[in-house]
Amino acid sequence: MERHGTGSDGGSGRTRAVPSVLALCVLLLAARAVLALSLADAFFAGEEQAHGTAAKAILDGVGQPWPRLIYQPYEGGGLVASILTAPVFAAFGPSLLSQKLVAFGFDLLNLIVGCSLCARWFGLRALWFFGLGYVFGPAACQQTALLNVGNHFAVISILLGVIHLAMPILTRGAGERVRARECLLLGCLSGFGCWFDFLTGALVAVLAFWLVCFPPRLSSPSAWGWLVLGFAIGVTPLVWMWKHLGVRVVQIHGRTLGDPFGGVPTTSSESGWFRDLVAEMTVPSLVQVVLLVALPFAGAIVWWVGRSDSDVRPRRVYAFVLLYLVAFTIVSLGSSFKATYFHHYSALMRYMPHWGLALLLTTWALERVARGGSALRRLAWGLVLGCAALGVLQTVELARRGNAAGIGQGWTLLRTFKGYEYADYLPKLFRNLDRDREALLRVALRFEEPAQDLLLPAAIDALREGGALSIEEAGALVARVDARTDSPWLAGMGAHLVHQGDLAGALSIVSSLAADDPRRAALFEAIGRYGRGNYPLPRNCTSEAEFYSTHGSPAATWRGLGWRIHQTFRLDPAAAAAFLDGLPEGPRDVVRSGYEQAFRANRVE
Structure with missing residues (x-):
């Protein structure tokens, strides 16, 4: 040739x-x-x-x-x-x-x-x-x-x-x-x-x-x-x-x-x-x-x-x-x-x-x-x-x-946004390990993660692969693995509370807890973070916001929605701000606080 x-x-x-x-x-x-x-x-x-x-x-x-x-x-x-x-x-x-x-x-x-x-x-x-x-x-x-x-x-x-x-x-x-x-x-x-x-x-x-x-x-x-x-x-x-x-x-x-x-x-x-x-x-x-x-x-x-x-x-x-x-x-x-x-x-x-x-x-x-x-x-x-x-x-x-704010903001976001996410990865990791839930949780906690309100909630969420946990079961499991009293694990309970997109049922479960139960606020926030479990798209966030507004959901649930909005607009702060501005005036500041909390947690320190 x-x-x-x-x-x-x-x-x-x-x-x-x-x-x-x-x-x-x-x-x-x-x-x-x-x-x-x-x-x-x-x-x-x-x-x-x-x-x-x-x-x-x-x-x-x-x-x-x-x-x-x-x-x-x-x-x-x-x-x-x-x-x-x-x-x-x-x-x-x-x-x-x-x-x-x-x-x-x-x-x-x-x-x-x-x-x-x-x-x-x-x-x-x-x-x-x-x-x-x-x-x-x-x-x-x-x-x-x-x-x-x-x-x-x-x-x-x-x-x-x-x-x-x-x-x-x-x-x-x-x-x-x-x-x-x-x-x-x-x-x-x-x-x-x-x-x-x-x-x-x-x-x-x-x-x-x-x-x-x-x-x-x-x-x-x-x-x-x-x-x-x-x-x-x-x-x-x-x-x-x-x-x-x-x-x-x-x-x-x-x-x-x-x-x-x-x-x-x-x-x-x-x-x-x-x-x-x-x-x-x-x-x-x-x-x-x-x-x-x-x-x-x-x-x-x-x-x-x-x-x-x-x-x-x-x-x-x-x-x-x-x-x-x-x-x-x-x-x-x-x-x-x-x-x-x-x-x-x-x-x-x-x-x-x-x-x-x-x-x-x-x-x-x-x-x-x-x-x-x-x-x-x-x-x-x-x-x-x-x-x-x-x-x-x-x-x-x-x-x-792409980014309407220009290349400068794009550089900042690329340099400071975490190049990893536990929520999508841990379910697959747990499937590969073939261990009991306690052992899986111990493996997850070996990650060197400064933002613990990312890691442990994601690990609890990933345990849904083996079936939903009750609040008591999850609490007992975490107590054997993580001795901290301020452990943020409750924020990962959304998937265990919301069954087949039933937000009303999940809110009812948490509302049935005693009014002075210290877990209530975190569990309401968990529901907001998880939503109906659909992919975090603007239309899904809008639908969930309408539901919370109609049902008079507590402030913690709206704060959880802020996390979900961050998932939807991770690399587009301008679009996130526009979406937040379109929410009802009453809960808007609470939702924004949840969004800002998620924004900080997902930044490289």
């Missing part, structure tokens, strides 16, 4: 690519920094905070092996993100800014691997095609790049790396031997990728199918032996996880991967998903996505119709990646892993690897067009620069729609 841009002097070609890669890295960091400082992902992904809490557990030394600290047992990439975040927390503080620094690292790795692949096999022009398309992709891709969740987006580098390492095998000529080193490295990355994100397993399966069924077939027993050995080495972390967590490492949302009605095969309702998605997209995003879908197929047709002997081997790789994309897209869109409704860019997170591979095919297609003469070369560059310009427009729009 002709390796454009490297020729026979591979080292010189790679050296010439370095300045281009560095320039694109600087461009990427500048674009992402603008978005991060503008709080363009102010939706505030709970998963990112949960992985940050796992990082804090590693840093604080809570006395558990790392596999049991993972947020989701089937997300190896999530554990990698937590392990990498821990030293960043230690160096720069456990803030949201530290989370973004790790996310930038994954983002850079995706870009570098993709550019290296393109430069190695198709030349510097393809490197720039890929790099510009990656930095200024559709809006959802730019936003997702800001989230430090490990898998989904970060796996792009692994998928591209597998293709990069498979290229010498897929493009070898008749009679060319496969090197043992190439097979070993490909096997290692494939195995590690299967643990990092099960999506890699699908790509590896298609690759194995291709090597067996399509020429040049890989028939050498020694080559397969090196591949299998490398895979066994790479998949070791999955074995490590299995030792601690068992079958849960392959259970996704309660369904075991590979079950007849688990994981992939289960069909879900469309429920207007595509309609909602298209309606939400801006025109620039829609144009980019159409091109990302159309160009790979157009490139395949052009490559096939205008094929020549020199095109045979690159066509194999192109066809392999296109086959994988088509097959997996059909399966995933008809599976239970597809969101049943589209409400936010984060719903597209699972499709980010598809975007990375579609971008790779688009790059190759445009590179093929650019070799057809000066007119076609100008057309290819025009399409690339046009798409990049659309991406720049979306970067500007996302930054504009």
Whole structure:
């Protein structure tokens, strides 16, 4: 195969690519920094905070092996993100800014691997095609790049790396031997990728199918032996996880991967998903996505119709990646892993690897067009620069729609807001530990948390996984674990009091306590903090405020609502202030005091 841009002097070609890669890295960091400082992902992904809490557990030394600290047992990439975040927390503080620094690292790795692949096999022009398309992709891709969740987006580098390492095998000529080193490295990355994100397993399966069924077939027993050995080495972390967590490492949302009605095969309702998605997209995003879908197929047709002997081997790789994309897209869109409704860019997170591979095919297609003469070369560059310009427009729009107070306040919030949250993480941790409630509570209290009105209430709340506790049961449990008389555990009782959103029933339970019972105020506040248990969205807070106003709820419940409002507008103080101003005048100051208390508790000291 002709390796454009490297020729026979591979080292010189790679050296010439370095300045281009560095320039694109600087461009990427500048674009992402603008978005991060503008709080363009102010939706505030709970998963990112949960992985940050796992990082804090590693840093604080809570006395558990790392596999049991993972947020989701089937997300190896999530554990990698937590392990990498821990030293960043230690160096720069456990803030949201530290989370973004790790996310930038994954983002850079995706870009570098993709550019290296393109430069190695198709030349510097393809490197720039890929790099510009990656930095200024559709809006959802730019936003997702800001989230430090490990898998989904970060796996792009692994998928591209597998293709990069498979290229010498897929493009070898008749009679060319496969090197043992190439097979070993490909096997290692494939195995590690299967643990990092099960999506890699699908790509590896298609690759194995291709090597067996399509020429040049890989028939050498020694080559397969090196591949299998490398895979066994790479998949070791999955074995490590299995030792601690068992079958849960392959259970996704309660369904075991590979079950007849688990994981992939289960069909879900469309429920207007595509309609909602298209309606939400801006025109620039829609144009980019159409091109990302159309160009790979157009490139395949052009490559096939205008094929020549020199095109045979690159066509194999192109066809392999296109086959994988088509097959997996059909399966995933008809599976239970597809969101049943589209409400936010984060719903597209699972499709980010598809975007990375579609971008790779688009790059190759445009590179093929650019070799057809000066007119076609100008057309290819025009399409690339046009798409990049659309991406720049979306970067500007996302930054504009982010934090209205400007980059200065964005920097302050990122630097001072805690990059972890116990409420979403502790239920998953407790599930991984398989201990009784007292032991679980003791593990939770090993976190070094200065704001105890965050930690202990979240731990009590997480114990609901084993069934609701009565006030007396919870009190006896806490007394055995935490001897402080001023323990704030009562603030976590909301989930144990509010059953199926029944606020009236919960308020009735607390009202039945003696008027001089010192627990009453804290329990009323717990109800306000929990609300009906729905996701903290403005409309849910409004509904709960209307209920409290109608039923004459005590001031403590309104103060708890202030905590819930903080959950809703964590990184948007201006929106929180506007919401608070819209509340009834009577309880407004009490709600604001609860909001301010939550605001202080969630700041890094």
